[in-house]
């Protein structure tokens with residue numbers, strides 16, 4: 001094998017390797033948890049499995065400040081809030097295709113997917 005063909009072989013292997021890595025990451029990341037945590041003031045106040053959740057609306061109140069959360073078609077979003085910036089409302093729905101999180105800094109609300117791995121869980 002001369003030098004040129006060796007370089008070609010290495011390059012081909014690199015391309016195959018990268019493709020395999022990209023595919024592996026794609027398939028590994030895709031089936032993530034459908035469970036979302038609603039965290040208010042640093043505490044998990046609700047955990048919802050979006051794959052089985054019924055459509056509904058509820059309020060999350062933190063120190064008198066309110067976010068109205070809606071679950072619809074297995075997605076979750078903040079539909080109204082009394083925060084000044086409304087970034088949480090503008091973020092829109094979070095579901096299987098979008099990883100979120102929805103964050104409302106003024107009201108200390110975070111809606112995020114639960115970590116899939118429970119290894120070395122503490123606290």
Ligand SMILES: [Zn+2]
Pocket residue numbers: 081083084085086087088089103104105106107
């Ligand atoms: Zn907000």
